[in-house]
Structures are given as C-alpha cells and as structure tokens.
Amino acid sequence: SPRAIIAPSILSADFADLGKECSNTIAQGADWLHVDIMDGHFVPNITFGAPIVTKIRSHVAKPTEKHGKGTFDCHMMIAEPKKWVKEFQKAGCDLYCFHYEAAISSTAAESPEATSDKKTNPKELIRYIHDCGMLAGIAIKPDTSVDVLWDILESEDKPDMVLVMTVHPGFGGQKFMASELPKVAELRKRYPDLNIEVDGGLGPGTIDQAADAGANVIVAGSAVFGANDPSEVIAKLREAVDK
Ligand code: DX5
Ligand code: ZN
Numbered sequence: 708s709p710r711a712i713i714a715p716s717i718l719s720a721d722f723a724d725l726g727k728e729c730s731n732t733i734a735q736g737a738d739w740l741h742v743d744i745m746d747g748h749f750v751p752n753i754t755f756g757a758p759i760v761t762k763i764r765s766h767v768a769k770p771t772e773k774h775g776k777g778t779f780d781c782h783m784m785i786a787e788p789k790k791w792v793k794e795f796q797k798a799g800c801d802l803y804c805f806h807y808e809a810a811i812s813s814t815a816a817e818s819p820e821a822t823s824d825k826k827t828n829p830k831e832l833i834r835y836i837h838d839c840g841m842l843a844g845i846a847i848k849p850d851t852s853v854d855v856l857w858d859i860l861e862s863e864d865k866p867d868m869v870l871v872m873t874v875h876p877g878f879g880g881q882k883f884m885a886s887e888l889p890k891v892a893e894l895r896k897r898y899p900d901l902n903i904e905v906d907g908g909l910g911p912g913t914i915d916q917a918a919d920a921g922a923n924v925i926v927a928g929s930a931v932f933g934a935n936d937p938s939e940v941i942a943k944l945r946e947a948v949d950k
C-alpha cells in the first residue's frame with residue numbers, strides 16, 4: 708500500500724477556534740485536514756460551507772505538491788456535488804471528495820446536458836473536478852456496494868482517492884463498522900497504488916483492522932481532537948499503517 712496519510716476530521720474540533728485547531732493539528736503531525744461538509748439534505752446534519760474553508764485556508768499553508776502536507780480533503784456530504792465544485796476550489800480545497808450516491812441521483816436536476824445513463828455521471832464529475840484544478844475523490848456509504856466503483860476506476864479520468872465509509876455519514880463519534888473492510892480489501896487487491904481512505908470510528912483501537920485490510924488514508928475525528936496528546940494518537944495511526 709502507499710504510505711500512511713493521517714487526516715484528522717475537524718468535525719470534532721472547537722468550531723469557535725477553528726483556525727488555531729487546524730494549524731495545531733498540522734503541527735502535531737497530521738498530513739491532511741479532513742473537512743466534513745454537510746448540507747442537511749444528503750445527511751441530517753449541517754456543518755459549514757465555503758466561507759469557513761476560505762478562512763481556515765489562511766491558517767494552513769497550501770500544499771507544495773499533490774497530496775502533500777496541508778491538503779484540504781473536503782468530504783462533500785451534500786446532495787448536489789457538482790454545484791459546489793468551483794466555489795470550493797476558490798475557497799482553497801485541494802481534494803474534492805463527493806458521494807457516489809449523491810452524484811447518481813442529482814444528474815437530471817443540475818446537469819441537463821448529462822447523458823441519460825445516470826451511471827456515467829460520476830465520471831463526468833471527476834473530469835469536471837480535475838478541470839477545475841483539484842484532486843477528485845469518490846465516497847461510498849455503508850449500504851453501497853464496492854462494485855459500483857470498478858467501471859469508474861477504469862475510466863479515463865480516474866479518481867485520485869476512494870473513501871470507504873466505516874460509519875453512516877452524518878455525525879462524529881460513532882462506532883466503527885468492521886463490516887465495511889472487505890470493500891477496502893477488494894479495492895487494495897485490484898489497485899495496489901490507490902489512495903484508499905477510511906472514515907468513521909477510527910482510533911488506536913480500530914486502526915489495525917483497517918490497516919490490515921489495506922487502507923492508507925486515515926480519518927479520525929474524536930480520537931484525535933478528544934485526546935490528551937493528539938500527536939501521540941497521530942503517530943500511532945501512522946505506525947499501524949506503515950508497519
Ligand atoms: C462522519 C464524518 C467523519 C467524522 C468522523 O459523517 O464523515 O469524518 O468526523 O468522526 P469520528 O472519527 O469521531 O468517527
Ligand atoms: Zn468525513
């Protein structure tokens with residue numbers, strides 16, 4: 708697998724002190740920041756939008772290389788992923804990770820020129836994200852089969868990352884679902900170099916299973932921001948993946 712990328716989820720940070728929280732977690736050894744965008748439609752919760760991303764960008768230096776330190780990994784839990792691509796690029800997002808489920812159900816509404824084959828829409832969205840100058844990620848919820856990804860992973864514009872959710876998206880601090888790990892293992896078997904991200908319930912107690920399955924991009928919200936020593940947790944997560 709590729710090297711570990713540790714991406715603390717700022718969903719568990721102090722929202723009233725977000726700039727400091729973000730620069731601190733990078734100083735404590737994090738590689739990326741995982742930025743959870745929720746719109747109250749795709750998921751029942753609401754977090755924040757592009758104006759906040761713009762503000763936190765000024766506290767964290769832009770990465771100097773693709774996938775580099777300080778990458779803003781924006782997890783778009785939103786019903787209309789195409790609509791916000793440009794806005795988030797302008798705000799300083801580096802990796803725009805949309806949900807497969809949202810892409811296939813929002814085709815007709817937002818993109819009249821899109822092909823009638825709704826299943827091709829995620830591919831178009833990936834191309835659009837690349838054209839806008841960002842890396843593209845595609846996320847699947849626990850109820851979505853990994854099989855929907857094979858065709859997308861073979862397309863001309865490949866996603867730069869796949870996110871396998873290990874909780875139902877919407878809230879931090881939920882219990883890790885080991886039932887999702889066979890998806891990670893199957894992805895890793897077919898794509899030895901792919902960045903495979905896991906998100907939900909990750910921490911020192913669950914990281915070994917995820918790492919053994921082949922995940923290398925590790926999101927952790929409550930485990931990092933709730934720790935007495937976040938740098939120790941970040942180091943532990945990294946060791947488990949790179950061992
Ligand atoms: C859940 C979010 C996660 C969340 C993870 O919908 O996508 O990124 O912050 O939180 P923990 O690590 O606490 O499960
Ligand atoms: Zn997330």
